[in-house]
Amino acid sequence: MDEFASIRHWTDGRQAAERQRAQGVVIGIGDDAAVVEAPPGESGALQWLLAVDTMVETVHFNSATMSEADVGWKALAANVSDLAAMGGVPRHALVSVSVPRSWEPARMRRLYDGLYACAEHYGVAVIGGDTTSSPAQLVVAVTAVGTVGAGKAISRAGAKPGDIVFVTGPVGMSAAGLHWLLAAGQSGDEAVPLAAAQAAGTASLVQAHRRPSPSVRAAQLLAARGTVTSLNDVSDGLASEAWEIAGASSVKLALRKSQLPVSGSLAAYAHSCGLDPLDWLLYGGEDYVLLGTISAEDAAPAKSAMAAEGMPMYLIGSVEPGEPGVDLIRTADGSGGGAGRPKERREPIRPKGYNHFA
Ligand SMILES: Nc1ncnc2c1ncn2[C@@H]1O[C@H](COP(=O)(O)OP(=O)(O)O)[C@@H](O)[C@H]1O
Ligand SMILES: Cc1ncc(C[n+]2csc(CCOP(=O)(O)OP(=O)(O)O)c2C)c(N)n1
Ligand SMILES: [Mg+2]
Ligand SMILES: [Mg+2]
Ligand SMILES: [Mg+2]
Secondary structure (H helix, E strand, O other): OHHHHHHHHHOOOOOOOHHHHHOEEOOOOOOOOOOOOOOOOOOOOOOEEEEEEEEEEEEOEOOOOOOOHHHHHHHHHHHHHHHHHHOOOOEEEEEEEEEEEOOHHHHHOOOOOOOOHHHHHHHHHEEEEEEEEEOOOOOEEEEEEEEEOOOOOOOOOOOOOEEEEEOOOOOHHHHHHHHHHHOOOOOOOOOOOHHHHHHHHOOHHHHOOOOOOOOOOHHHHHHHHHHHEEEEEEEOOOOHHHHHHHHHOOOOOOOOEHOOOOHHHHHHHHHHHHOOHHHHHOOOOOOOOOEEEEEHHHHHHHHHHHHHHOOOOOEEEEEOOOEEEEEEEEEOOOOOOOOOOOOEEEEOOOOOOOOOOO
């Protein structure tokens, strides 16, 4: 199959015309550039959000950790997550792929199965991309386009002393899933089957790694309250992203260890390996949940509003004045403080996270 036949094989008829129409697509895949209508703001003007994230075979995935469809899903999901982290709505995606000559056409078709599944899930129209060969590894770079109400984008820079720190989902599961997959996948070339993870009790960890679900609805609900002061998505790890907010906002973030959301499956898996789940919680990454800050008065009401919509919101700490940094507070009995006021220990945590050049 030549390059152009390949592109048709991956993309032809994969998305309903209705989806493309709903996102204002005038000319989609097949011309020199896509044409989209600038969306009319329903309640005032909109601004564009533009983001790109890349996945490279052996760096972000290998043949054991992810199927082709998982790679397609996650390549788009990571970008959708960046748009959510600005408080916006995802709309369009451009997909650049560099494909090893050894890859069968069916493998790329499967990658697009996952990519289009993610696009449908988040209402994104796939409108173009680029295709090259690659000497050895597969590379996928997705450029995502979204919109946000003019002046309403939530940056990393607005956290104020007194605000409450929150996350929209558990952290560390993806890294724990990867840990299990790297051990389980040693003997073969195929993606480790989910059934094997089910048998080992690690299926939810593996799915968190392979099929992250960015907090788009949560971002919308929270952004509409007007009380969220900063927002970031967790790709490199909670510690690293908390440092980003601290640095951009010139504040200190104090996180309570006892309030960090640890899933039962993560705790059980860490225990079975004799490892401390805290390393995955703080430094694991690829969680694609949102980390943010919200005014103290609205923290509990926002949490209730989220719960009413079936979405978790964990209040994990507070913002303090001082040199930019992140502290972890441990309580002797793990209760997080309160009436008996157990002893607290505080330690600075480093901005360690996934670093491509470390
Ligand atoms: N090669 C590059 N050229 C220009 N800007 C870049 C490049 N790589 C990253 N950036 C920008 O640097 C910032 C941090 O990037 P990154 O850590 O990848 O963000 P995220 O974790 O949200 O994906 C972003 O604003 C991104 O657009
Ligand atoms: C085979 C394999 N090894 C290691 C990892 C771990 N890993 C790779 S990239 C990454 C961080 C997130 O990716 P990045 O490209 O930095 O995303 P961004 O911060 O730009 O959103 C992590 C934790 C992995 N996913 N797969
Ligand atoms: Mg990035
Ligand atoms: Mg981000
Ligand atoms: Mg990164």
